[in-house]
Amino acid sequence: MIERTSRVRGVFCAALGLLLSLMSILMLMLMSLSCAAPAQRGAVDPLEDSSRQRAMIDGIAAALAGPMKLRTPEQALLVGFEELYAPLTPAERDFMEAIRALPGGDPARGVETDLDWVRIQDQRVRSVDGEQTMSLQLLPRHVWQAYQAMSEAMKMDLGRSLVIGSGYRSPANQLFIFVSYMPYHGYSVAETLPHVSVPGASDHNRPERQGIDFVSQDGVDLRYSDAPAFEALDEYRWLVENAARFGFANDEPGGVSPWHWHFSGEREQAVEEPTLSPGTRLSHDLCVAKACPSRLGLRFRALISHEIHAPGSAGVLQRPASPKRRIER
Ligand SMILES: [Zn+2]
Secondary structure, eight states: OHHHHHHHHHHHHHHHHHHHHHHHHHHHHHHHHHHHHHHHHHOOOTTOOOHHHHHHHHHHHHHHHHHHHHSOHHHHHTOOHHHHHTTSOHHHHHHHHHHHTSTTSOTTOOOOOSSOEEEEOOOEEEETTEEEEOOOEEEEHHHHHHHHHHHHHHHHHHSOOEEEEEOOOOHHHHHHHHHHHGGGGTTOHHHHTTTSOOTTTSGGGOGGGOEEEEEETTOTTTTSOOHHHHHTSHHHHHHHHHGGGGTEEOSOTTSSOTTEEEEOOOOOOOSSGGGSOTTOOOOGGGOOTTTOHHHHHHHHHHHHSOOOOOOOSOSSOOOOSSTTTOOOO
């Protein structure tokens, strides 16, 4: 009887041990699943094309538009990533971070708050739609001074100049523009990239080669959508022939965004001036291959160094009438 009782106890203990082992294994499996959950949330694929992701992009654009409108133009241009992300869910933040980390961008680049910024206000243009004041723009002081010198020279030659449609914007502002434009380009990263740079890739995010989008005093081209119209301007032809003397360059002459120039800081010498009689003004007609070798060299270098850069207007985005054609650099 005693022997039978001890056998029953042995079987019971073995069963209990097995049960405890199974429970331990089950606990370990549950723990590993719970640890893996955050990693799965972070594994966002911005190249995914799904209705769920399209809905997320719409949600992000809607969540950010309101707060961006409430900021002053200067605050919007200098917005940081954490500030931008404040209204977003963790999953939406992950998506934004995935866009920020796309190849070609510069995820480590933040907003430049310590530079000597010049606040450019009250620029006016008179277009077919009437007179309007451009939104506030920011430029590093040395770039502003170079622009002013170039602007004065252009006025001397043409009697008019170009205004600054877009100067510095933070990488976070760039990201806001990128995501806001994705719905116009099939919610596709690949289709949006030719129109908008990823954060850190745009000259507008990089004060060391500060990008400027020019607009004529007649409002060409306020929408950055009509490259031929801008290229037809005397102001554009003047830039092609003279901007290098003031340290400005366009990497894509004849490209999709003739209004976009950047400050290289390398100023080319004027080669014609000593040969001209007093009072003669420079014009592109005087610039021939023999007289302007350095300028032609610049243009040739530009032709072989095609770069897709990005975005356009100020801090608060306005939906373009023809979004497919619009180039934001
Ligand atoms: Zn630009």
